[in-house]
Amino acid sequence: MRKFLLASVLSASFSTPLLAAEAAAPATPSGIVAAAPASEWVRIAPENLLVMDLAPDAAGKPRRVVIQLIGAPFSQDWVENIRKLAAAHWYDGIAVVRVQDNYVVQWGDPDGEDAKKAKPLPAGLAPTSQRNYSVAISSLPANSRTLPPPIQVCTGGQCPDQPALPGNLDWRPYVARNDIYAQRTTFKNGFPIGVDLDAGLAWPVHCYGYIGVGRNMSPDAGTGAELYAVIGHAPRQLDRNVAVVGRVIEGIEYLSSLPRGTDEMGFYASPSERVRIAKVRMGTAVADLPGYQYLSTESDSFAAYAAKRANRKDDFYTQPAGGADVCNVPVPIRIAK
Amino acid sequence: MRKFLLASVLSASFSTPLLAAEAAAPATPSGIVAAAPASEWVRIAPENLLVMDLAPDAAGKPRRVVIQLIGAPFSQDWVENIRKLAAAHWYDGIAVVRVQDNYVVQWGDPDGEDAKKAKPLPAGLAPTSQRNYSVAISSLPANSRTLPPPIQVCTGGQCPDQPALPGNLDWRPYVARNDIYAQRTTFKNGFPIGVDLDAGLAWPVHCYGYIGVGRNMSPDAGTGAELYAVIGHAPRQLDRNVAVVGRVIEGIEYLSSLPRGTDEMGFYASPSERVRIAKVRMGTAVADLPGYQYLSTESDSFAAYAAKRANRKDDFYTQPAGGADVCNVPVPIRIAK
Numbered sequence: 062m063r064k065f066l067l068a069s070v071l072s073a074s075f076s077t078p079l080l081a082a083e084a085a086a087p088a089t090p091s092g093i094v095a096a097a098p099a100s101e102w103v104r105i106a107p108e109n110l111l112v113m114d115l116a117p118d119a120a121g122k123p124r125r126v127v128i129q130l131i132g133a134p135f136s137q138d139w140v141e142n143i144r145k146l147a148a149a150h151w152y153d154g155i156a157v158v159r160v161q162d163n164y165v166v167q168w169g170d171p172d173g174e175d176a177k178k179a180k181p182l183p184a185g186l187a188p189t190s191q192r193n194y195s196v197a198i199s200s201l202p203a204n205s206r207t208l209p210p211p212i213q214v215c216t217g218g219q220c221p222d223q224p225a226l227p228g229n230l231d232w233r234p235y236v237a238r239n240d241i242y243a244q245r246t247t248f249k250n251g252f253p254i255g256v257d258l259d260a261g262l263a264w265p266v267h268c269y270g271y272i273g274v275g276r277n278m279s280p281d282a283g284t285g286a287e288l289y290a291v292i293g294h295a296p297r298q299l300d301r302n303v304a305v306v307g308r309v310i311e312g313i314e315y316l317s318s319l320p321r322g323t324d325e326m327g328f329y330a331s332p333s334e335r336v337r338i339a340k341v342r343m344g345t346a347v348a349d350l351p352g353y354q355y356l357s358t359e360s361d362s363f364a365a366y367a368a369k370r371a372n373r374k375d376d377f378y379t380q381p382a383g384g385a386d387v388c389n390v391p392v393p394i395r396i397a398k
Numbered sequence: 399m400r401k402f403l404l405a406s407v408l409s410a411s412f413s414t415p416l417l418a419a420e421a422a423a424p425a426t427p428s429g430i431v432a433a434a435p436a437s438e439w440v441r442i443a444p445e446n447l448l449v450m451d452l453a454p455d456a457a458g459k460p461r462r463v464v465i466q467l468i469g470a471p472f473s474q475d476w477v478e479n480i481r482k483l484a485a486a487h488w489y490d491g492i493a494v495v496r497v498q499d500n501y502v503v504q505w506g507d508p509d510g511e512d513a514k515k516a517k518p519l520p521a522g523l524a525p526t527s528q529r530n531y532s533v534a535i536s537s538l539p540a541n542s543r544t545l546p547p548p549i550q551v552c553t554g555g556q557c558p559d560q561p562a563l564p565g566n567l568d569w570r571p572y573v574a575r576n577d578i579y580a581q582r583t584t585f586k587n588g589f590p591i592g593v594d595l596d597a598g599l600a601w602p603v604h605c606y607g608y609i610g611v612g613r614n615m616s617p618d619a620g621t622g623a624e625l626y627a628v629i630g631h632a633p634r635q636l637d638r639n640v641a642v643v644g645r646v647i648e649g650i651e652y653l654s655s656l657p658r659g660t661d662e663m664g665f666y667a668s669p670s671e672r673v674r675i676a677k678v679r680m681g682t683a684v685a686d687l688p689g690y691q692y693l694s695t696e697s698d699s700f701a702a703y704a705a706k707r708a709n710r711k712d713d714f715y716t717q718p719a720g721g722a723d724v725c726n727v728p729v730p731i732r733i734a735k
Binding site: 269280294319384386 | 576
C-alpha cells in the first residue's frame with residue numbers, strides 16, 4: 062500500500078525530531094545539520110533575544126514567541142529602540158492588530174493613530190532614517206576565519222565567472238548570483254543579506270519568519286514600537302524599504318496560525334478579534350530561557366547544507382533544482398543540550 | 399500621531415476592498431487590477447473547480463476551500479484522476495493529516511499506509527509517471543492574440559539580451575531571466591511556469607497556495623488521492639519532482655491557519671487533531687458557486703501589474719526592487735459581479 066509522503070525540508074522548527082532515514086544519511090540537508098560538530102554552533106546571547114508572550118489561547122495554553130535581534134551593523138537604531146521599549150515594558154498590553162494571509166502578522170498600539178488615546182512612547186528613542194536600511198559593505202565585521210572559495214549557486218549552465226569579492230563577506234557558504242532582488246545574496250553572522258557591489262551596500266532581507274518595523278509613509282522609518290513578522294512567501298520588495306530587525310526562532314506558529322483579519326489589508330475588523338500581547342522582555346529578563354544556537358554561516362556544515370538545499374538528489378528528489386534562493390536556505394536553529 | 403502602516407500587496411484575497419488611496423491611483427498593482435476592463439478577465443469554468451468543504455470549525459462556521467485545477471497540457475493524468483476521485487466521492491471523510499509551518503498542509507486517507515484499512519481507490523485511475531512533470535514547449539497552446547514584446551524583469555543593469563522565443567509562450571506580460579530554479583519563468587493560461595529552452599520543456603511551479611500531489615519515493619508519482627497546499631515560502635525545489643495540479647483561489651486561510659502538527663514533518667501526532675474533510679465535489683456539482691475569474695496573463699493589465707509589482711515607487715516604496723520572482727506576481731482572482 063502506498064505510503065504517501067512529501068519529503069520535508071528542514072525548517073527553523075529545530076525541536077522536531079529528524080526522520081530516522083534522514084539522520085542515518087547525511088546526504089540530506091537535515092542530516093548534514095544533525096551531524097554538525099558542536100564547535101560550529103554559535104550561542105545566541107540572551108541580550109539579543111526578545112521574548113514575546115501572547116495572552117494564552119482559548120484553552121489556556123501559553124504562546125511564547127522568541128525573536129533573535131539582528132546584530133551590528135544592521136538596523137541598529139531600531140534594534141536599540143526595541144531594547145528600550147522592552148526594558149520600559151512598553152509593549153505589554155498592546156495587540157496583534159493585523160494578520161494578512163501570505164504576507165504579515167503585525168502588532169502595535171491599537172490606539173496609535175489617535176493622538177488622545179495613544180500610548181506615550183518612552184523617552185530617549187533614537188531618531189531613525191531610511192538611509193540606514195542599508196550599510197556600507199566596508200563596515201561589516203571580519204570573518205571569524207579565512208574561508209575557502211564560495212559555493213556558487215546558479216542555474217544550470219548559466220553561471221558566470223566569479224568576481225573578486227570583499228574579504229569581510231561570508232562568501233564561502235553560499236552565494237546566489239542570479240537573485241532577482243539583489244546583485245548577490247549571502248549570509249553574514251547568521252543572517253541572510255543582499256549585496257550591491259557597485260554601490261558598496263549590504264542589507265538584511267525579508268524571509269519567512271523575519272521581523273520588520275511598521276512605519277508610516279516615507280520618509281518615516283518607524284521607531285520599533287510597531288513590528289511585523291512575515292508569514293508567507295518572502296516579500297523581498299520590502300527589502301531596503303523597511304528596517305529588518307530580526308527573526309522568529311521559536312513559536313512562529315503562534316503567529317502564523319492566527320485567524321486572518323477580514324478588514325482591508327488583513328486588519329482585524331473588530332477590537333475583539335485582536336490578540337493581546339501579555340508582555341515582551343529582553344532575554345536577559347527571562348529566567349527559564351533555553352540556550353538557543355544557530356549554525357555558523359561561516360562553517361563547513363552550513364556550506365554543505367546550503368549546497369545540498371540547492372541540489373537535492375535522493376530517493377525522493379530526481380531533479381535537482383540547481384540553485385536555491387536565499388530564503389530557501391533557512392539558517393538552522395537549535396536548543397543546546 | 400503616527401499611523402503605522404505597512405503597505406499591502408495585492409494577494410489572491412480578491413474580496414478584500416481596496417484602500418481608497420490605491421483605488422484612486424492605478425499606480426499601484428492593486429489599482430491596475432481594479433481598473434482592468436471586463437474583457438481582460440477570464441471565466442474559470444465550474445468543470446475546472448474542485449470544491450473542498452472541511453468539517454465546520456469549533457464555532458460551527460463552514461470552511462470551504464475552492465481550488466482551480468490546472469489546464470492542459472500540464473499534469474493532466476493527475477487532474478483527470480482528481481476528477482474521478484471527486485465524482486466517486488472518494489475524498490469524502492478523509493482528513494488533513496499534516497500541517498508543517500512554512501511548508502505544506504497535506505490531506506489524504508489517514509489509513510492509507512495500512513493495506514487492511516486503506517480506503518479502496520475507484521477503478522479507472524490513470525497510471526502516472528514522473529516523465530509528465532514537464533511537457534514539451536511545442537505542445538503548449540497558441541496565445542489568444544499576438545503579443546507585443548515581453549516586459550523583461552531582471553536585476554538593475556544585469557539584463558542580458560532578449561533571445562528569440564517560441565511564439566506560443568505568454569512572453570509578453572512577464573519574463574524573469576534570472577530566476578534561480580529555471581532558465582526562464584513566465585505565465586501560460588493564467589498559471590506561472592518554469593521553462594528550459596535548451597531542453598524544450600515547461601512545467602508548473604510551486605507558489606504559495608498551489609496544490610501538488612503527495613507521493614511515495616521515486617519513481618512513484620502519486621495518484622491524486624493525496625494532495626497538499628503550499629502555506630509558506632515557495633518550495634521551488636519541488637518543481638519537476640512532484641505534479642502541480644492547481645491552486646487555491648478561495649479559502650486558503652482555512653488551511654494556512656490550522657494548528658501546526660507536532661510530529662515529524664508536521665504530521666498530527668494524534669488522530670484527534672486531524673481535520674475531517676466533509677466532502678469534495680467538482681464545481682459542476684455545487685449549486686451555489688460564485689463566478690470566479692482570473693486576470694488573463696496575456697492582457698495589457700496583467701503586463702502592467704507584473705511590471706508594477708517589480709518596480710514599486712510611490713508614497714511607501716522608495717527603493718524599487720527592479721524585479722519580482724514569479725511567485726511574487728500572484729495571478730489576480732475575483733468573483734464576477
